[in-house]
Amino acid sequence: MANIRFDDVSKRYPGKIAVDRVSFEVPNGTFFALLGPSGCGKTTILRLIAGLERPDAGEIAIGKKPVAGHGRFVGPEHRGLGMVFQSYALWPHMTVAANVDFGLAGRGLSRAERRNRVREALDLVGLSAEGARRPHQLSGGQRQRVALARSLAVRPGIILLDEPLANLDAHLRQTMLAEFGRIHAQARTTFVFVTHDQNEAMALADQVAVMDHGRLQQLAPPEELFSRPASPMVARFVGQGRLLAADVVASAGRTTRIRLDDTEFQVEGAAPIGPGWLCLRARDVELAGDGAAGERLNGRVVASRFEGGDHRLTVEVGAAGATGLVDVLSPQRGRIGEAVRLALRGGWVLAREAT
Numbered sequence: 450m451a452n453i454r455f456d457d458v459s460k461r462y463p464g465k466i467a468v469d470r471v472s473f474e475v476p477n478g479t480f481f482a483l484l485g486p487s488g489c490g491k492t493t494i495l496r497l498i499a500g501l502e503r504p505d506a507g508e509i510a511i512g513k514k515p516v517a518g519h520g521r522f523v524g525p526e527h528r529g530l531g532m533v534f535q536s537y538a539l540w541p542h543m544t545v546a547a548n549v550d551f552g553l554a555g556r557g558l559s560r561a562e563r564r565n566r567v568r569e570a571l572d573l574v575g576l577s578a579e580g581a582r583r584p585h586q587l588s589g590g591q592r593q594r595v596a597l598a599r600s601l602a603v604r605p606g607i608i609l610l611d612e613p614l615a616n617l618d619a620h621l622r623q624t625m626l627a628e629f630g631r632i633h634a635q636a637r638t639t640f641v642f643v644t645h646d647q648n649e650a651m652a653l654a655d656q657v658a659v660m661d662h663g664r665l666q667q668l669a670p671p672e673e674l675f676s677r678p679a680s681p682m683v684a685r686f687v688g689q690g691r692l693l694a695a696d697v698v699a700s701a702g703r704t705t706r707i708r709l710d711d712t713e714f715q716v717e718g719a720a721p722i723g724p725g726w727l728c729l730r731a732r733d734v735e736l737a738g739d740g741a742a743g744e745r746l747n748g749r750v751v752a753s754r755f756e757g758g759d760h761r762l763t764v765e766v767g768a769a770g771a772t773g774l775v776d777v778l779s780p781q782r783g784r785i786g787e788a789v790r791l792a793l794r795g796g797w798v799l800a801r802e803a804t
């Protein structure tokens with residue numbers, strides 16, 4: 450069952466279209482990430498789901514219930530949602546347990562039921578031993594888990610998370626990524642997670658919606674976004690993809706033949722014959738020895754930096770007027786200006802008009 454449905458939803462601010470005819474469905478229990486650069490409209494989508502904004506056009510449904518559109522509007526308090534923000538929004542004078550309990554006030558629950566839910570939520574986030582502490586006695590990651598526990602205690606159908614890891618240092622963020630994954634699997638609630646960090650989105654989400662300039666560029670599982678980007682923007686934004694202008698000379702099913710710098714290559718893709726983009730990640734390219742057989746791309750090293758145990762060389766390929774950059778990993782540092790030959794091990798071809 451779809452837990453959230455957007456049907457052709459648009460939202461304008463004066464002089465700006467923040468969300469532009471966006472449609473998607475989020476099935477129940479999904480970990481759904483909204484990913485994109487600053488200003489692409491992802492927070493506005495989260496606020497539209499929450500009922501903190503009204504759409505100008507289109508319809509939004511939560512569960513089977515329309516909540517916005519066609520003159521209808523259900524307020525945030527009646528949407529059955531929990532929200533977790535970047536700032537933890539905890540009461541400093543209350544204990545951890547009281548902060549979690551606070552969200553349960555006014556819901557007609559007995560004291561025993563409230564105590565039970567607080568215990569269960571703190572258990573779920575791994576903080577059962579910290580109930581009597583106050584927020585200032587906790588680390589940033591623990592405070593964020595209290596905020597999550599406060600949302601979980603209400604047992605909402607959907608939890609909205611607005612860049613919840615943004616205030617944490619890199620190490621803590623890694624730990625919290627694993628924690629969020631575990632908590633989602635146990636809670637079996639739909640999580641909608643806003644982030645501009647592709648690694649966070651790719652690590653956690655079942656489905657990732659990539660946004661750009663208010664438009665939904667692609668909605669797909671992380672593996673598909675990475676290996677079969679639907680647009681040049683997705684190709685560049687996800688996995689540091691590089692794009693080279695190429696001509697598609699033959700296309701059948703998932704296989705294309707492209708011409709690049711006077712050489713033909715066979716590469717996966719779904720582009721018709723005509724102008725195309727070849728999308729390459731570092732893992733799609735290999736430095737080729739002089740003697741080895743097969744088609745090669747000639748280029749010159751323009752930059753080299755040490756990254757993740759390898760040297761990432763940026764190589765300029767192509768002839769004058771039609772050059773492009775490609776990254777390749779090498780065990781050795783690259784010399785700027787050095788001539789290299791590259792072999793393709795993968796890649797993905799897109800039609801060039803798909804901008």
Ligand SMILES: Nc1ncnc2c1ncn2[C@@H]1O[C@H](COP(=O)(O)OP(=O)(O)OP(=O)(O)O)[C@@H](O)[C@H]1O
Binds near residue numbers: 487489491492
């Ligand atoms: N209340 C508002 N009034 C006017 N313009 C707004 C308002 N809220 C957002 N915008 C604009 O709408 C666009 C989308 O904003 P939104 O906050 O959804 O983007 P975002 O992708 O979440 O960005 P960020 O990662 O920087 O938060 C931006 O250009 C923003 O400046």
